[in-house]
Amino acid sequence: MNSLKIGIVLLCLFVFAPPAFAKEAEYMVADPEMEKTVNAISEELRCLVCQNQTIADSNAPLAVDLKNQVRDMVESGQSQSDIIDYMVERYGDFVRYRPPMNTSTMLLWVGPFLLLLIGVVVLVVNLRKRTTVIKNDGDLSVEENERLQRLLAAESSAPAAKHGNLSSQKAGEEKS
Amino acid sequence: MLRYLVPLIVFLGVAGFLLKGLELNPREVPSPFIDKPAPSFSLPKLHEPEAQFASKDMLGQVWLLNVWASWCVACRSEHPLLVQLSHANIVPVYGLNYKDEPDDARNWLRQLGDAYVSSLIDYDGKVGIDYGVYGVPETFVIDKQGIIRHKVIGPVTPSALDNCVLPLVRKLQQATAQTVVKRTEVEGCA
Numbered sequence: 274m275n276s277l278k279i280g281i282v283l284l285c286l287f288v289f290a291p292p293a294f295a296k297e298a299e300y301m302v303a304d305p306e307m308e309k310t311v312n313a314i315s316e317e318l319r320c321l322v323c324q325n326q327t328i329a330d331s332n333a334p335l336a337v338d339l340k341n342q343v344r345d346m347v348e349s350g351q352s353q354s355d356i357i358d359y360m361v362e363r364y365g366d367f368v369r370y371r372p373p374m375n376t377s378t379m380l381l382w383v384g385p386f387l388l389l390l391i392g393v394v395v396l397v398v399n400l401r402k403r404t405t406v407i408k409n410d411g412d413l414s415v416e417e418n419e420r421l422q423r424l425l426a427a428e429s430s431a432p433a434a435k436h437g438n439l440s441s442q443k444a445g446e447e448k449s
Numbered sequence: 450m451l452r453y454l455v456p457l458i459v460f461l462g463v464a465g466f467l468l469k470g471l472e473l474n475p476r477e478v479p480s481p482f483i484d485k486p487a488p489s490f491s492l493p494k495l496h497e498p499e500a501q502f503a504s505k506d507m508l509g510q511v512w513l514l515n516v517w518a519s520w521c522v523a524c525r526s527e528h529p530l531l532v533q534l535s536h537a538n539i540v541p542v543y544g545l546n547y548k549d550e551p552d553d554a555r556n557w558l559r560q561l562g563d564a565y566v567s568s569l570i571d572y573d574g575k576v577g578i579d580y581g582v583y584g585v586p587e588t589f590v591i592d593k594q595g596i597i598r599h600k601v602i603g604p605v606t607p608s609a610l611d612n613c614v615l616p617l618v619r620k621l622q623q624a625t626a627q628t629v630v631k632r633t634e635v636e637g638c639a
Contacts, residue, residue, distance in 0.1 A: 321478055321583035334548070335583055338574050363581035365481040 311344045314353050318343070318360055319370045327370050480581055480600045484631060487514075487589065487597045488579040495546055495554055495568035502543075502569050507591065511621045513542045513614075514589040515565070515605075516577060518549040519557035521585040527604035531564035534610065540618045544568035547577045547585055590614060592621045592630070599632045612637025 315329035320336040328336040328343075339360070346356045360368045372378045413421065491503040515531060517524040535542055544565035546554045551570055558568070571577055580589065590599040599617055601609055617635045624630045632638040 322476075324475065338548075338578060342575075342578050362481065362485075363578070364478060364583065367478050 307344075307347055310353070311340065311347050314343050314347070314356055315340050317353075317357060317370055319368050321364060321368065476584075477602055478583060480597075480602075482581055482597050483600065485597060487591050487595050488576070489595075490569075490576045490579065492545075492569035492571060492576060495544070495551060495558075495570055498551065498570065502567055505595070507541075507543075508595050509593050511540055511593060511618055512591055513540055513618075514545055514580075514591060515542055516545045516547050516580070516582050516585050516587045516589075517568075518547045518585050519553040520549065523604045524586045525561065527586055528561050528564060530605055530607060530610060532562040535564040535566075539615065540622075541566045545571050545576060545580075545582075547571050547582065548574040588614070590617055590621070590632075592624070594626065598630065599638055609637070 312329050316327050318328045318339065320326045320328045320331040320333055320339075322333050322335050323331050326336070328339045343356055346359065351359075357369065366373060366375070366378070372381060374382050487504060489504045491501050494500050494502050517528075531542060534540070542565055544567070546568045548571065551572075554568065554570075558565075569576075574582075580587075584602070586604055588601040588605050589597050590601075592598050598621060599613065601614065605614065613632070613635055617630070617632055617638060620630045620634060
């Protein structure tokens, strides 16, 4: 009986225990507002050694250094465009996570729409061709038309032959 | 006929792009710094930390700035060539000791030979960032006016040295303040 009591108490402890959530370690930042700006700018910059990440996402040493550089520059009061210009000056447009539109990136921006356009043109041409093919198939020659009319006429004049019930049809066959 | 020709042409087009893609190095970021003034800096020297080296002291001569670190494996393979180059006395080579422990760096040079007129301690990598360094080693060719004329990404190979760096250095050394020599004038640098 005693062990049952202990069991119930344990169960209650489990069920009614206040949930504890694991908390991520928070950075010790002097100014969270500034850190937000730093992060926003870091989101715009590509990590050069891990290419498909922003420096905000990456923990590569170079990314950390670049983040620190961004932080220093924000601290010294430079604007987002100043900082991005500084990085582009050093690492080229490549460093921007969202490539700018200029002559060398034109194909990158326009390419997908160009492919879409080509796809639509091919689709339209094919659809047009298909409808003409169907129309041609539907066009019957004079002889075919006459044959069609004859068949249709035969059908409507003798409906019983087709639609009569199975037993009477069978009976008819046996008689003949 | 067209029914078979169109997929074939599309295939060849795609294959062409993929083939070209095999030759490209996605990790190589072309430096936008070519033909721009080298950022000026002042750093302590590795062998005499109380003395400072200022990049503007180099105005008037062509020099190489080689970014290296004792933790960098590729630097190790490149280093004998740089030592050779330093013996040839063609062009002064300065080292930028990037994000390294000075003691480790000094040991490394003792083991492998010191190719540098002087190595400069960039302990936190700030000058490296200023130069757009994103990997080690990198080597900058800087002309008399303090303008970056070329950047070798990764280890300097014997062929890159003979076909690009040295011919470019010679041209730059012959150039006067009025003549501008760009790396496009040296075939091997293309």
